[in-house]
Amino acid sequence: xxxxxxxxxxxxxxxxxxxxxxxxxxxxxxxxxxxxxxxxxxxxxxxxxxxxxxxxxxxxxxxxxxxxxxxxxxxxxxxxxxxxxxxxxxxxxxxxxxxxxxxxxxxxxxxxxxxxxxxxxxxxxxxxxxxxxxxxxxxxxxxxxxxxxxxxxxxxxxxxxxxxxxxxxxxxxxxxxxxxxxxxxxxxxxxxxxxxxxxxxxxxxxxxxxxxxxxxxxxxxxxxxxxxxxxxxxxxxxxxxxxxxxxxxxxxxxxxxxxxxxxxxxxxxxxxxxxxxxxxxxxxxxxxxxxxxxxxxxxxxxxxxxxxxxxxxxxxxxxxxxxxxxxxxxxxxxxxxxxxxxxxxxxxxxxxxxxxxxxxxxxxxxxxxxxxxxxxxxxxxxxxxxxxxxxxxxxxxxxxxxxxxxxxxxxxxxxxxxxxxxxxxxxxxxxxxxxxxxxxxxxxxxxxxxxxxxxxxxxxxxxxxxxxxxxxxxxxxxxxxxxxxxxxxxxxxxxxxxxxxxxxxxxxxxxxxxxxxxxxxxxxxxxxxxxxxxxxxxxxxxxxxxxxxxxxxxxxxxxxxxxxxxxxxxxxxxxxxxxxxxxxxxxxxxxxxxxxxxxxxxxxxxxxxxxxxxxxxxxxxxxxxxxxxxxxxxxxxxxxxxxxxxxxxxxxxxxxxxxxxxxxxxxxxxxxxxxxxxxxxxxxxxxxxxxxxxxxxxxxxxxxxxxxxxxxxxxxxxxxxxxxxxxxxxx
DNA sequence: TACGACTAATTTTTT
DNA sequence: ATTAGTCGTA
Numbered sequence: 001x002x003x004x005x006x007x008x009x010x011x012x013x014x015x016x017x018x019x020x021x022x023x024x025x026x027x028x029x030x031x032x033x034x035x036x037x038x039x040x041x042x043x044x045x046x047x048x049x050x051x052x053x054x055x056x057x058x059x060x061x062x063x064x065x066x067x068x069x070x071x072x073x074x075x076x077x078x079x080x081x082x083x084x085x086x087x088x089x090x091x092x093x094x095x096x097x098x099x100x101x102x103x104x105x106x107x108x109x110x111x112x113x114x115x116x117x118x119x120x121x122x123x124x125x126x127x128x129x130x131x132x133x134x135x136x137x138x139x140x141x142x143x144x145x146x147x148x149x150x151x152x153x154x155x156x157x158x159x160x161x162x163x164x165x166x167x168x169x170x171x172x173x174x175x176x177x178x179x180x181x182x183x184x185x186x187x188x189x190x191x192x193x194x195x196x197x198x199x200x201x202x203x204x205x206x207x208x209x210x211x212x213x214x215x216x217x218x219x220x221x222x223x224x225x226x227x228x229x230x231x232x233x234x235x236x237x238x239x240x241x242x243x244x245x246x247x248x249x250x251x252x253x254x255x256x257x258x259x260x261x262x263x264x265x266x267x268x269x270x271x272x273x274x275x276x277x278x279x280x281x282x283x284x285x286x287x288x289x290x291x292x293x294x295x296x297x298x299x300x301x302x303x304x305x306x307x308x309x310x311x312x313x314x315x316x317x318x319x320x321x322x323x324x325x326x327x328x329x330x331x332x333x334x335x336x337x338x339x340x341x342x343x344x345x346x347x348x349x350x351x352x353x354x355x356x357x358x359x360x361x362x363x364x365x366x367x368x369x370x371x372x373x374x375x376x377x378x379x380x381x382x383x384x385x386x387x388x389x390x391x392x393x394x395x396x397x398x399x400x401x402x403x404x405x406x407x408x409x410x411x412x413x414x415x416x417x418x419x420x421x422x423x424x425x426x427x428x429x430x431x432x433x434x435x436x437x438x439x440x441x442x443x444x445x446x447x448x449x450x451x452x453x454x455x456x457x458x459x460x461x462x463x464x465x466x467x468x469x470x471x472x473x474x475x476x477x478x479x480x481x482x483x484x485x486x487x488x489x490x491x492x493x494x495x496x497x498x499x500x501x502x503x504x505x506x507x508x509x510x511x512x513x514x515x516x517x518x519x520x521x522x523x524x525x526x527x528x529x530x531x532x533x534x535x536x537x538x539x540x541x542x543x544x545x546x547x548x549x550x551x552x553x554x555x556x557x558x559x560x561x562x563x564x565x566x567x568x569x570x571x572x573x574x575x576x577x578x579x580x581x582x583x584x585x586x587x588x589x590x591x592x593x594x595x596x597x598x599x600x601x602x603x604x605x606x607x608x609x610x611x612x613x614x615x616x617x618x619x620x621x622x623x624x625x626x627x628x629x630x631x632x633x634x635x636x637x638x639x640x641x642x643x644x645x646x647x648x649x650x651x652x653x654x655x656x657x658x659x660x661x662x663x664x665x666x667x668x669x670x671x672x673x674x675x676x677x678x679x680x681x682x683x684x685x686x687x688x689x690x691x692x693x694x695x696x697x698x699x700x701x702x703x704x705x706x707x708x709x710x711x712x713x714x715x716x717x718x719x720x721x722x723x724x725x726x727x728x729x730x731x
Numbered sequence: 732t733a734c735g736a737c738t739a740a741t742t743t744t745t746t
Numbered sequence: 747a748t749t750a751g752t753c754g755t756a
Contacts, residue, residue: 060745060746061745061746062745062746087745087746088745088746089745089746090746111746113746114744114745114746185746186745186746187746189746190746221745255743256743256744256745258742258743258744259743259744259745357742357743358741358742358743359742359743360741360742360747360748363747363748380744414732417732417733419732421732422732539746540746541746542745542746558742558743558744559743560742560743560744561743561744579742582742582743583742584742584743585742585743594743598743619747620741620747621740621741621747621748622747622748623747
């Protein structure tokens with residue numbers, strides 16, 4: 001028992017060995033959060049306080065779930081199979097498969113990923129003849145998911161205006177369509193299993209009795225519905241005592257508000273459960289002192305915090321290096337040189353990360369890295385199960401498992417092309433609407449030319465199903481690739497990237513083989529064993545975000561995707577107003593605080609050395625933008641930084657004289673900036689007849705298009721045409 | 732059905 | 747600058 005706790009600090013030990021009560025662990029960046037969580041689980045089991053079956057552990061990503069399982073198995077010789085450790089969605093899927101009857105779903109229901117969901121919505125709008133200009137599919141998708149995440153069904157939505165009323169109708173139509181097609185989207189997995197537990201007392205009590213300890217990772221990222229789901233499972237119910245909720249999170253690292261995460265859940269949890277144990281893990285084992293001090297100083301500017309101060313006993317380490325480039329290209333060139341010199345000094349490339357706020361920034365960086373021959377890896381591209389050819393193949397498999405899946409049907413009915421045109425499909429959609437059946441089932445009701453065109457497709461799927469019924473899964477996939485004509489299509493010259501796509505299709509067969517190997521053999525002799533499970537796996541786990549994990553390459557990623565990772569050296573690029581913090585966020589309520597948390601996450605990724613860089617001008621959307629340096633840069637105490645270039649960019653609160661000619665390097669300063677701005681400078685105060693006094697924040701375009709952005713304080717942020725606006729310099 | 736031309740949008744992302 | 751999506755023509 002003691003060896004489990006070996007090496008833990010006081011707070012960590014306290015958290016791991018808490019008595020069976022609710023607990024909230026405020027775990028700062030790099031404070032050993034995952035270790036505490038997994039050790040807590042191992043400790044609970046080892047001390048006999050709970051059996052592996054009596055425990056529920058929830059994470060957000062499959063990666064985190066896998067790591068948790070791996071660490072637990074390393075600590076305890078137990079079989080984790082059968083333990084309920086997984087993502088919210090994975091566990092809900094499990095719940096719904098087990099109780100599909102009670103949840104009013106067929107056992108083989110399919111899961112729509114976001115792209116499938118969007119396709120389904122587009123199809124819905126088309127059949128209902130809805131103007132997609134007025135109701136953009138993406139917006140509707142966001143609306144529907146947002147409502148579901150609030151726990152709302154169409155009847156629960158308060159609609160005060162015509163627009164919302166109509167969207168609610170479409171929400172209801174969408175639900176009907178999903179039910180008809182036996183498909184379930186991500187939000188629905190959550191909501192459906194929440195409702196199952198809520199309304200089915202025997203099932204609810206069964207799980208409430210079973211789970212004595214519920215542990216939640218990244219609790220700050222939970223949305224409203226997820227929190228309610230947890231409350232339902234953990235809440236006592238009459239004679240059934242409540243479970244212990246052990247929530248681990250960091251309010252300062254809450255960066256997913258834009259997709260529904262509610263940091264407020266942390267406070268709500270503490271209040272509603274009268275949490276007797278709030279433990280702060282503030283000792284950081286990752287970063288040097290200077291880096292932590294910078295992070296602490298930055299996050300201290302946020303007002304809505306639970307409060308935490310990271311510290312380390314590692315010493316202050318190196319200063320934070322700041323580089324100010326003239327252009328984004330210069331920034332990238334400098335970065336590559338610096339990286340090359342680090343590598344020459346013996347640092348391995350995979351220990352270096354280049355972070356940016358938005359994906360668009362990676363292009364310039366990649367270009368320079370590529371020309372210099374430095375190998376790199378970009379996170380966040382298409383994932384395996386999201387690739388076009390893979391989705392096509394999966395669509396055929398989905399039709400075998402569930403012919404009513406109209407999304408899959410529509411996707412491949414004419415791919416590879418088999419002469420089924422828009423007219424035939426329209427006829428089919430109309431007929432399906434009148435017969436209130438699936439596209440697949442409606443084909444037999446068609447007449448004339450459309451029927452002739454589509455019938456062979458249905459026959460083909462039928463043949464596939466019977467031919468493959470008794471085959472093992474990988475062979476099913478192989479067979480489908482051939483019989484559908486997909487392989488032939490990508491083999492032909494006209495398909496672009498054919499070779500690569502064929503490789504991915506082969507990879508899909510391997511994925512199926514791996515999946516089968518990791519699954520227990522199916523009990524009964526059923527047709528297409530494991531097919532539905534494999535399809536669920538494909539939807540719930542889209543595959544790795546990165547390619548070639550083994551290669552020693554520089555890691556490029558957005559700050560968001562860097563959360564949870566750490567590197568010896570971090571380059572944080574594009575520290576400019578408008579970019580980081582992003583313009584769109586500054587306008588939102590509390591948006592700036594979230595951007596600052598993002599900055600905090602970025603800074604705390606670095607172990608040894610942190611570089612922070614910015615460019616005075618940057619190509620954005622094909623136009624050069626002139627930028628001020630980010631306010632976040634100014635929030636780092638001066639004593640912690642070391643400027644590699646003379647400080648020259650405008651700060652947000654300009655001090656008198658800071659922009660004098662003497663501060664600029666005359667020979668190399670970007671000449672356009674002053675020329676295009678008619679003698680005005682970024683950071684300069686100007687007077688406008690209507691808006692009053694403001695500060696020039698940014699400029700873009702040239703000639704007649706030249707526009708400048710001015711912060712008029714209480715009168716707001718305005719973009720004004722330089723040639724039109726009458727501006728007087730102030731001071 | 733396939734291709735080229737034109738238009739609009741372009742923060743962050745897991746499941 | 748780029749890319750996805752729509753529209754009209756061959």
